Amino acid sequence: MKTIIRLLVVLALALALCPAALAAEDGYSTSYTYNYDYWGDIRESPDAYRVDQVLYSTSLGLETPMNKPQSLFVSGDDLYICDTGNNRILQVRRENGEFSLTRIIDKVAGAQPETFNSPSDIGMDAEGNLYVADTNNNRVVKMDAQLNFMREYLKPDDTTFDQNLSFLPKRLVVDTSGRVFVLATNVNKGLVKFETDGSFTGFIGANPVTITMWDYVWKSFFTTKAQRSQQASFVPTEYENIYIDSEGFIYATNVNFEEYDLLYDNAKPIRRLNSIGNDILVKNDHYPPIGELYWVEESTDKGPSKFKDITVFDNDIYVAFDRTRGRLFGYDPQGIMLWAFGTKDNSEGSFLSPISLEHMGTDLLALDENGCSITVFTPTEYGSLIYKASDEYLTGKYDESADTWREVLKFNANYNLAYIGIGRSLMRQENYEEAMEYFKMAFDRENYGRAYRYYRKQLVERNIVPLVIVVAALLIVPLIIGRIKAMRQEVEAYERKKHRK
Amino acid sequence: MSARSTESNAAPGSFRAKWDKYVDSVRYAKHVIFRPFDGFWDLVHEHRGTLGAAHTFLFLFLLTYILKLMFTNFQFISAPLQYINIYEQCGSLLIPFLIICLSNWCLSTLFDGKGHLTDIYMALCYALVPFVIIQLPMIVISNLISFDEAAYYSVMNAVSIIWCCFLVYVALLEVHDYSPAKTLIFIVATIFGALVILFLILVFFSLLSDAAAFFISLYREIAFRLY
Numbered sequence: 001m002k003t004i005i006r007l008l009v010v011l012a013l014a015l016a017l018c019p020a021a022l023a024a025e026d027g028y029s030t031s032y033t034y035n036y037d038y039w040g041d042i043r044e045s046p047d048a049y050r051v052d053q054v055l056y057s058t059s060l061g062l063e064t065p066m067n068k069p070q071s072l073f074v075s076g077d078d079l080y081i082c083d084t085g086n087n088r089i090l091q092v093r094r095e096n097g098e099f100s101l102t103r104i105i106d107k108v109a110g111a112q113p114e115t116f117n118s119p120s121d122i123g124m125d126a127e128g129n130l131y132v133a134d135t136n137n138n139r140v141v142k143m144d145a146q147l148n149f150m151r152e153y154l155k156p157d158d159t160t161f162d163q164n165l166s167f168l169p170k171r172l173v174v175d176t177s178g179r180v181f182v183l184a185t186n187v188n189k190g191l192v193k194f195e196t197d198g199s200f201t202g203f204i205g206a207n208p209v210t211i212t213m214w215d216y217v218w219k220s221f222f223t224t225k226a227q228r229s230q231q232a233s234f235v236p237t238e239y240e241n242i243y244i245d246s247e248g249f250i251y252a253t254n255v256n257f258e259e260y261d262l263l264y265d266n267a268k269p270i271r272r273l274n275s276i277g278n279d280i281l282v283k284n285d286h287y288p289p290i291g292e293l294y295w296v297e298e299s300t301d302k303g304p305s306k307f308k309d310i311t312v313f314d315n316d317i318y319v320a321f322d323r324t325r326g327r328l329f330g331y332d333p334q335g336i337m338l339w340a341f342g343t344k345d346n347s348e349g350s351f352l353s354p355i356s357l358e359h360m361g362t363d364l365l366a367l368d369e370n371g372c373s374i375t376v377f378t379p380t381e382y383g384s385l386i387y388k389a390s391d392e393y394l395t396g397k398y399d400e401s402a403d404t405w406r407e408v409l410k411f412n413a414n415y416n417l418a419y420i421g422i423g424r425s426l427m428r429q430e431n432y433e434e435a436m437e438y439f440k441m442a443f444d445r446e447n448y449g450r451a452y453r454y455y456r457k458q459l460v461e462r463n464i465v466p467l468v469i470v471v472a473a474l475l476i477v478p479l480i481i482g483r484i485k486a487m488r489q490e491v492e493a494y495e496r497k498k499h500r501k
Numbered sequence: 502m503s504a505r506s507t508e509s510n511a512a513p514g515s516f517r518a519k520w521d522k523y524v525d526s527v528r529y530a531k532h533v534i535f536r537p538f539d540g541f542w543d544l545v546h547e548h549r550g551t552l553g554a555a556h557t558f559l560f561l562f563l564l565t566y567i568l569k570l571m572f573t574n575f576q577f578i579s580a581p582l583q584y585i586n587i588y589e590q591c592g593s594l595l596i597p598f599l600i601i602c603l604s605n606w607c608l609s610t611l612f613d614g615k616g617h618l619t620d621i622y623m624a625l626c627y628a629l630v631p632f633v634i635i636q637l638p639m640i641v642i643s644n645l646i647s648f649d650e651a652a653y654y655s656v657m658n659a660v661s662i663i664w665c666c667f668l669v670y671v672a673l674l675e676v677h678d679y680s681p682a683k684t685l686i687f688i689v690a691t692i693f694g695a696l697v698i699l700f701l702i703l704v705f706f707s708l709l710s711d712a713a714a715f716f717i718s719l720y721r722e723i724a725f726r727l728y
Contacts (some may be wrong), residue, residue, distance in 0.1 A: 440575060448576060
């Protein structure tokens with residue numbers, strides 16, 4: 001009884017206080033693969049990827065098992081694994097779907113020292129030269145394909161680089177012309193950039209410092225100098241991981257942010273940096289690409305998504321690897337979520353401690369740090385159809401793309417992107433009314449508005465005669481009535497006048 | 502715009518006379534919203550308004566709000582209709598409205614105001630009229646314009662809200678016969694008063710549930726002992 005009354009009171013208050021009490025559920029899904037609908041609710045979906053195989057130290061035939069591997073790198077059919085704990089790099093080749101160890105890279109001929117000390121990332125330029133971020137040797141080593149030493153990149157001898165810090169390269173990417181971008185531990189000015197000739201030319205893409213009005217007022221007027229020196233100063237944070245896409249843009253993930261910053265997209269956990277370091281990631285969805293939309297804060301395995309790594313397909317679809325839930329989030333070039341799957345668990349297709357992600361074509365390779373395993377995912381028919389449809393759209397085959405999206409809808413009727421794709425194709429065929437229906441189903445306001453404008457124009461053009469008549473009637477009829485009334489009054493006034501005489 | 506009262510020919514007290522008075526007071530809203538300073542004064546002090554008309558306007562206001570949520574084109578408002586409960590929506594508007602009327606009336610004693618509770622309620626209901634007359638047509642118009650023309654929609658939305666707020670201010674000023682500055686202070690005080698009333702309701706229900714729980718457990722105890 002007590003609880004019922006309490007409930008009633010709470011209900012009454014809830015009624016009075018919140019204008020629209022929306023049920024915001026925790027996004028924790030019971031389904032393996034899912035997507036978000038317009039309202040941000042989870043819609044279970046068919047699996048976009050299935051586990052093809054899982055590579056362990058034993059299945060690769062390693063004598064010493066992998067120890068805390070940090071990073072993956074793919075070049076063609078070759079997969080490089082940074083076996084950081086064993087100071088070596090494993091080169092694995094994929095042939096007919098089978099992975100086999102081809103080479104163990106543990107020394108560079110002619111380097112000083114020759115061996116690695118915690119190598120944590122590897123990159124390759126267009127000529128096939130390898131670059132290794134040799135973290136605890138404080139260097140990046142460049143070598144040719146036969147592992148002969150070519151060059152090393154050491155701590156920049158420059159005033160902009162804090163000389164008290166040791167140079168600890170953590171992640172690196174190499175662009176097509178051989179420029180090296182290094183993400184170094186404790187460097188918060190952005191990525192360290194080395195030119196092709198090995199010279200240091202500054203930093204790019206620093207995280208802009210965010211300071212709120214309140215912070216400023218509080219720091220300036222309500223704290224003493226002694227207190228201020230105790231507090232952390234406002235410094236930009238460093239990135240978590242980087243990836244360079246086929247066009248030479250660097251994708252960076254960021255995990256150091258306040259949770260409330262995510263809500264208004266101030267945190268920008270995924271960025272696409274252009275050559276001067278500005279974020280140019282396209283965000284055309286109702287929600288920015290932040291991974292999980294809802295979370296419960298108290299529990300340890302919940303919280304906002306923290307992206308450990310990101311990989312970008314050749315068609316600009318990008319996949320981010322969430323450490324919090326061991327989940328992969330795929331986004332299309334417009335920033336619209338394609339799917340999310342994965343969980344933290346011991347079973348196949350889930351992860352213990354996600355650390356790195358790579359792709360071979362549309363297959364995904366996910367590295368688990370503590371599990372020392374690489375899970376290879378291949379797209380299912382459903383996942384392939386999604387890629388096929390967006391590729392067809394990008395190459396201008398709009399009608400084929402619409403047909404493929406119709407196939408996708410047979411698998412998943414809650415797939416908004418499919419409705420938008422079909423709507424676009426219908427709009428190109430000037431079937432605006434039907435296009436509007438599809439856009440409405442996907443809650444795509446802009447496209448709906450565009451289709452509606454054409455539809456309205458068509459409608460007006462077709463019915464111009466009746467419309468003109470109606471408008472004219474609406475304008476003229478009251479005029480005539482007013483005129484008649486005025487005339488009648490005049491006549492009456494005249495009559496009265498005459499009568500009085 | 503004249504504020505002429507149409508004299509009723511029907512016998513005083515008859516249904517016809519009441520109806521005429523009601524229709525007249527509804528029509529009087531036009532004068533109130535366009536000539537608020539004069540309109541609100543006559544509304545209460547010259548008894549031009551009726552409670553019936555006030556109820557009508559409040560009802561229309563709620564109706565407009567619901568229709569707006571339901572039928573505005575999704576380009577402008579996309580209310581999650583699968584979650585929306587009409588009673589909840591009405592309650593979320595009606596309950597604060599009534600609490601504010603009450604708190605306003607309570608405080609008018611302290612602030613030396615001249616209005617009765619019915620006067621305040623009536624004036625505030627009349628102040629909601631612009632919302633109805635602008636938003637109802639906007640529901641239709643929203644289905645005729647596209648996303649690019651959203652500016653028209655939002656401007657009209659803003660106009661209706663600002664107009665209503667202005668009318669609420671003038672209504673309180675005229676009903677209580679205050680100076681403009683005093684009215685502002687009074688409005689702030691009213692909001693605080695409303696919060697206090699909410700708190701009291703909370704405490705009251707909490708105590709009530711405790712008391713009920715006590716008697717229920719007493720009854721159970723006795724019943725247990727007897728059997």
